[in-house]
Each structure stands twice: as C-alpha cells, then as structure tokens.
Amino acid sequence: MFKGLGNLANIGSLIKQAQQMGGKLQQITDELKTRRAEGSSGGGMIKVEVNGIGEVLSCRIDPSLVNSGDREMVEDLLPAAINQALLKAKELHAEAMKSMADGLDMPGLNAMLAQLSGGDSGNPSP
Numbered sequence: 001m002f003k004g005l006g007n008l009a010n011i012g013s014l015i016k017q018a019q020q021m022g023g024k025l026q027q028i029t030d031e032l033k034t035r036r037a038e039g040s041s042g043g044g045m046i047k048v049e050v051n052g053i054g055e056v057l058s059c060r061i062d063p064s065l066v067n068s069g070d071r072e073m074v075e076d077l078l079p080a081a082i083n084q085a086l087l088k089a090k091e092l093h094a095e096a097m098k099s100m101a102d103g104l105d106m107p108g109l110n111a112m113l114a115q116l117s118g119g120d121s122g123n124p125s126p
Contacts, residue, residue: 040081046060
C-alpha cells in the first residue's frame with residue numbers, strides 16, 4: 001500500500017529543484033543582459049555588439065566603408081558580423097546554463113543543455 005511513497009519523495013525533490021532552477025534562471029538572465037559579446041567582419045570594418053541574451057546593442061561601421069559607396073559590401077559584411085556576435089552570445093548563454101545545472105540531480109538535464117548549446121544533438125554535422 002505504501003510502496004509509492006519513495007517515488008513521491010523523488011517527485012517532491014524534483015519539484016524543489018525545479019523551483020530553485022527557476023530562481024537561478026532569472027538571476028542568469030539578468031547577468032547575461034549585462035555581459036557583452038562582439039562580432040566583426042571585413043577586417044574589423046564592421047563591429048556588432050550584443051548582450052548575453054542576443055540583443056543587438058550597437059553596430060559600428062568604419063566611415064571609409066560608408067564613404068566607398070559599396071552598399072553591397074556593407075550588406076554582406078553586416079550579417080556576418082551579427083552572426084559572429086550572436087554565436088558568441090550563445091556560448092555565453094550555454095556557459096551560464098551549465099553553471100546553473102551544477103549540483104542539480106535531474107535526469108537528462110546535461111543532455112538537454114548539450115543540445116541547447118550546440119553540443120551533440122544526435123544529428124549529423126553538415
């Protein structure tokens with residue numbers, strides 16, 4: 001009759017850990033908003049700064065590139081710089097999530113975080 005009580009204790013522990021994770025997740029989000037990552041392209045002619053949650057904060061374009069009138073080059077270099085900055089922000093985010101998971105004993109959590117951070121997802125590499 002009381003065989004399932006051990007499982008209830010495990011569920012209670014998981015709920016408590018989930019609540020702790022929610023609080024830690026908010027702290028990490030707040031911290032990531034203050035962290036910065038930069039991407040550049042064209043030998044530094046375009047620089048993009050993002051925060052740790054991927055919001056673009058600034059974009060600097062070298063005046064000589066603007067004065068050259070080569071709109072196509074700017075259009076090519078800008079996404080490259082943004083993508084590089086966003087990749088670095090994703091790495092900051094993955095580091096923060098891994099640190100949050102330290103000490104938590106939740107089955108499958110490490111595998112899930114590896115997938116979120118671009119780790120082994122079971123899909124073949126392109």
